[in-house]
Amino acid sequence: MSLVRLLATGGTIASRRESGGHRATATGAEILATTTVPADCRVSITDAATVGSFAWQWPDLLALLRRIDDALKDGVDGVVVTHGTDTMEEVAFLTALAHDDPRPVVFTGAQRPLDHAAPDGPANLGDALLVASDPLARERGVLVSFDGRVHPARGTTKVDTLSTRGFTAPGRGPVLRLAGGRVQPLAPAARPSALPLDVTAEALPRVDVIPLYVGADDTLLRSALHAGSEGLVLAAFGAGNANPTLVGAIRDCGVPVLVCSRVPSGPVVPMYRGGGGMDLAEAGALFGEDLSPWQARMLLAVALAGAPHSPEELIRRWLAA
Numbered sequence: 001m002s003l004v005r006l007l008a009t010g011g012t013i014a015s016r017r018e019s020g021g022h023r024a025t026a027t028g029a030e031i032l033a034t035t036t037v038p039a040d041c042r043v044s045i046t047d048a049a050t051v052g053s054f055a056w057q058w059p060d061l062l063a064l065l066r067r068i069d070d071a072l073k074d075g076v077d078g079v080v081v082t083h084g085t086d087t088m089e090e091v092a093f094l095t096a097l098a099h100d101d102p103r104p105v106v107f108t109g110a111q112r113p114l115d116h117a118a119p120d121g122p123a124n125l126g127d128a129l130l131v132a133s134d135p136l137a138r139e140r141g142v143l144v145s146f147d148g149r150v151h152p153a154r155g156t157t158k159v160d161t162l163s164t165r166g167f168t169a170p171g172r173g174p175v176l177r178l179a180g181g182r183v184q185p186l187a188p189a190a191r192p193s194a195l196p197l198d199v200t201a202e203a204l205p206r207v208d209v210i211p212l213y214v215g216a217d218d219t220l221l222r223s224a225l226h227a228g229s230e231g232l233v234l235a236a237f238g239a240g241n242a243n244p245t246l247v248g249a250i251r252d253c254g255v256p257v258l259v260c261s262r263v264p265s266g267p268v269v270p271m272y273r274g275g276g277g278m279d280l281a282e283a284g285a286l287f288g289e290d291l292s293p294w295q296a297r298m299l300l301a302v303a304l305a306g307a308p309h310s311p312e313e314l315i316r317r318w319l320a321a
């Protein structure tokens with residue numbers, strides 16, 4: 001018999017039509033009642049929140065991490081988090097950064113509401129429970145299980161606003177798949193390294209994402225600094241390029257800058273002059289490999305919380321691990 005904790009947080013999987021729009025209102029017990037619990041699996045439920053994932057703030061996220069820790073301390077074999085899809089890639093990745101345990105934490109959700117004629121939530125939840133209770137999911141860190149495929153949190157991104165095949169990990173691919181009611185491995189187990197994170201904190205340091213677009217100036221970067229940003233992530237062009245104005249602003253900005261790309265797939269590398277990545281690197285920016293800007297923001301925030309004076313060192317080590 002395996003024990004799984006279901007942590008319900010809201011999202012479309014918990015949403016119904018209400019006053020002309022959809023709203024997360026269903027409890028974990030109501031969501032669980034829509035699916036078939038795998039044989040030999042006992043599920044305990046914690047209602048952590050009942051919100052659209054677009055509404056999360058730092059205190060909610062840290063409270064969720066504490067609930068996950070509590071579940072693991074209670075001795076469960078795995079945790080399933082039902083979550084809105086809009087920010088699942090960020091929250092699952094934040095969880096992965098803090099997760100240092102062989103037992104799986106599996107995020108899932110739905111693209112169609114609970115009261116839809118053909119909802120996808122019941123099958124997704126049933127799959128996630130299977131994954132969380134299967135030894136094949138151990139030593140794989142935090143996973144996102146959706147539409148029969150399971151991706152590690154790192155690299156996973158929402159690729160369709162409404163389709164039930166909502167997630168992929170561009171350039172990486174799934175590590176497990178569900179077929180015929182069984183979990184099948186597609187890649188050897190590997191658990192990413194964790195970073196120290198004090199989950200009793202109320203918030204993490206402020207990190208803002210600055211998008212690059214043709215003709216962008218340094219207005220957004222300066223307002224982020226004015227608002228108190230302790231670190232910046234660039235959603236840069238191509239393989240990590242900006243422009244001469246941004247390079248100048250970054251040289252003088254006084255906070256760590258992590259360069260990522262606005263392109264969905266592939267690493268960033270310092271290559272070009274004239275405002276490109278080579279100039280960004282010389283201006284002191286760090287390059288975030290193939291992390292999306294949203295996941296890189298979590299990494300920089302956690303690194304700043306753990307090592308306020310040397311987050312770059314922590315990030316370099318984490319990226320190299």
Ligand SMILES: NC(=O)C[C@H](N)C(=O)O
Pocket residue numbers: 010011012013051052053054083084085086087109110111112
């Ligand atoms: N499909 C979903 O779950 C989207 C929803 N807006 C959310 O993120 O909460």
